[in-house]
Amino acid sequence: MMKSNRIKTVLALAVLVLTGFIGTATAEDVSAQPALPKSANQPAVKMPMRGQPNFVVIFCDDLGYADVGCFGSKRNKTPQIDKMAAEGLRFTDFYVTAPVCSPSRSSLLTGCYPLRVNMSRSSRGPYVLLPGDNKGLNPSETTIAELLKLQGYSTACIGKWHVGDQPEFMPNSQGFDYYYGIPYSNDMKRKGPRKGQADNRGMHLPLFRNDKIIELSPDQRLLTQNLTAEAIKFIKVNKDKPFFVYLPQVMPHSPHYASAAFSGKSEHGIYSDVIEELDWSVGQILSTLRELKIDDNTLVIFTSDNGATSRGENHPLSGGKGKILEGGMRVPCIMRWPAAIPAGKTSCELITVMDFLPTFTKLAGGELPKARIDGKDISSLMFGRAGAKTPYKKFFYYRIDQLRAVRSGDWKLHLALDPTLEGWDGVRKGKCDLALYDLRTDIGEKINLADKHPEVVQRLSAYAAEARKDIGDWQLPGRGQRKAGRVDNPVHPTTTTDIKSTDWIGNPDSPHYDPRKKMRPKK
Numbered sequence: 448m449m450k451s452n453r454i455k456t457v458l459a460l461a462v463l464v465l466t467g468f469i470g471t472a473t474a475e476d477v478s479a480q481p482a483l484p485k486s487a488n489q490p491a492v493k494m495p496m497r498g499q500p501n502f503v504v505i506f507c508d509d510l511g512y513a514d515v516g517c518f519g520s521k522r523n524k525t526p527q528i529d530k531m532a533a534e535g536l537r538f539t540d541f542y543v544t545a546p547v548c549s550p551s552r553s554s555l556l557t558g559c560y561p562l563r564v565n566m567s568r569s570s571r572g573p574y575v576l577l578p579g580d581n582k583g584l585n586p587s588e589t590t591i592a593e594l595l596k597l598q599g600y601s602t603a604c605i606g607k608w609h610v611g612d613q614p615e616f617m618p619n620s621q622g623f624d625y626y627y628g629i630p631y632s633n634d635m636k637r638k639g640p641r642k643g644q645a646d647n648r649g650m651h652l653p654l655f656r657n658d659k660i661i662e663l664s665p666d667q668r669l670l671t672q673n674l675t676a677e678a679i680k681f682i683k684v685n686k687d688k689p690f691f692v693y694l695p696q697v698m699p700h701s702p703h704y705a706s707a708a709f710s711g712k713s714e715h716g717i718y719s720d721v722i723e724e725l726d727w728s729v730g731q732i733l734s735t736l737r738e739l740k741i742d743d744n745t746l747v748i749f750t751s752d753n754g755a756t757s758r759g760e761n762h763p764l765s766g767g768k769g770k771i772l773e774g775g776m777r778v779p780c781i782m783r784w785p786a787a788i789p790a791g792k793t794s795c796e797l798i799t800v801m802d803f804l805p806t807f808t809k810l811a812g813g814e815l816p817k818a819r820i821d822g823k824d825i826s827s828l829m830f831g832r833a834g835a836k837t838p839y840k841k842f843f844y845y846r847i848d849q850l851r852a853v854r855s856g857d858w859k860l861h862l863a864l865d866p867t868l869e870g871w872d873g874v875r876k877g878k879c880d881l882a883l884y885d886l887r888t889d890i891g892e893k894i895n896l897a898d899k900h901p902e903v904v905q906r907l908s909a910y911a912a913e914a915r916k917d918i919g920d921w922q923l924p925g926r927g928q929r930k931a932g933r934v935d936n937p938v939h940p941t942t943t944t945d946i947k948s949t950d951w952i953g954n955p956d957s958p959h960y961d962p963r964k965k966m967r968p969k970k
């Protein structure tokens with residue numbers, strides 16, 4: 448962008464931040480955009496204002512802390528993501544709110560801990576939402592997309608949704624003008640019909656455009672390319688008005704697929720191929736923004752919904768996907784916004800995926816939802832203001848609906864747990880002992896300092912007690928907890944047949960199925 452334009456953008460931003468968004472409405476007519484689905488008690492949609500930034504959130508699936516070069520990967524070549532970091536800000540202490548998909552995504556969309564909005568488990572067990580689940584993100588929650596729409600933004604969700612596949616829970620019903628993608632994980636499919644059942648009971652992976660299925664069992668080798676193309680198309684069509692593109696990439700969630708241009712091309716197998724194609728995708732999106740000359744005024748965030756499985760890299764963190772150790776919930780985060788974010792910096796302040804909603808809303812000139820949220824405005828950290836600190840006095844690590852750990856400053860306390868608590872597979876896990884780690888000197892959580900710092904244990908335990916009362920814990924609904932959305936007769940998206948609880952749990956093709964563990968769905 449020309450220097451004069453850049454100065455104008457910075458000035459416009461300053462006006463937004465300092466004056467509470469006194470701006471000049473453009474001639475843009477947004478009345479042609481679809482009405483908000485929950486119009487009954489919604490305020491009117493405002494005209495877009497000059498200076499409102501665009502937002503692009505690239506949310507990878509199961510990408511680990513050290514899966515990209517600028518966070519330490521020695522295997523994967525990620526020149527585009529590394530360049531993005533060199534031009535932007537790297538957050539080393541960025542957290543998602545759960546070590547698996549659905550709850551983490553609920554937090555991005557609502558700015559809340561998953562248990563506050565009751566999205567920490569499936570209705571059929573201690574898992575992420577399953578195909579045909581009767582549960583989903585409650586339409587009464589105010590999503591980040593709905594808040595931005597009120598400020599005149601065009602909104603798109605392009606990729607994997609996974610917070611409810613019933614029509615009332617899907618993206619078009621939750622504030623997104625446009626949706627293209629799959630409603631849940633790419634492994635949630637069956638190879639064919641179940642024995643003795645008609646073909647139409649087969650669980651094919653459906654690909655949606657808005658509320659219509661446009662393909663069954665799409666060629667997953669093309670998913671990264673197609674999602675990228677869809678995002679670029681949306682950006683081009685909406686380049687003259689503020690937009691929000693939520694791009695939850697399907698990869699590198701298993702099964703891993705890359706297109707012919709990347710498959711077999713890296714030096715380290717398919718997982719690296721997949722990461723390198725995601726890197727290509729980031730480069731495509733950033734170069735599109737540059738070509739359209741909207742680069743300067745677009746905040747692009749690159750991050751992940753949880754840590755990597757054993758296929759990826761989380762070092763120097765311990766643990767990975769599904770775990771409460773840092774490797775499960777601390778993920779790489781890069782923010783790039785040339786007009787506002789200083790280039791080439793690193794921040795070690797604690798921020799979370801819940802912060803996107805309040806921060807974007809503020810930058811767009813909007814107001815927060817009436818219902819309580821847990822995320823914080825982190826714009827001063829993003830802008831690199833001198834002395835800016837984390838807004839979190841304490842951060843809570845939940846696994847399913849169990850409060851498992853608390854972080855405050857550099858201290859992380861793993862709570863002593865009831866031995867009857869369940870794991871992901873429904874099996875009792877035995878006793879967990881209390882442990883205290885100093886993450887600044889012991890990022891791998893190896894040296895238990897609980898005996899040496901009883902006062903820290905006491906302080907963090909008190910925070911846990913507050914969270915238990917407010918947000919909740921296992922079998923203990925918190926005072927500030929809200930209900931998830933429910934439907935009485937859920938249907939599988941690819942059939943009109945009711946799904947019974949055993950259809951998925953007892954499905955031998957399910958990645959969760961293990962005949963040695965007698966899994967039983969939990970109400």
Ligand SMILES: [Ca+2]
Nearest residue numbers: 508509548752
């Ligand atoms: Ca995930």
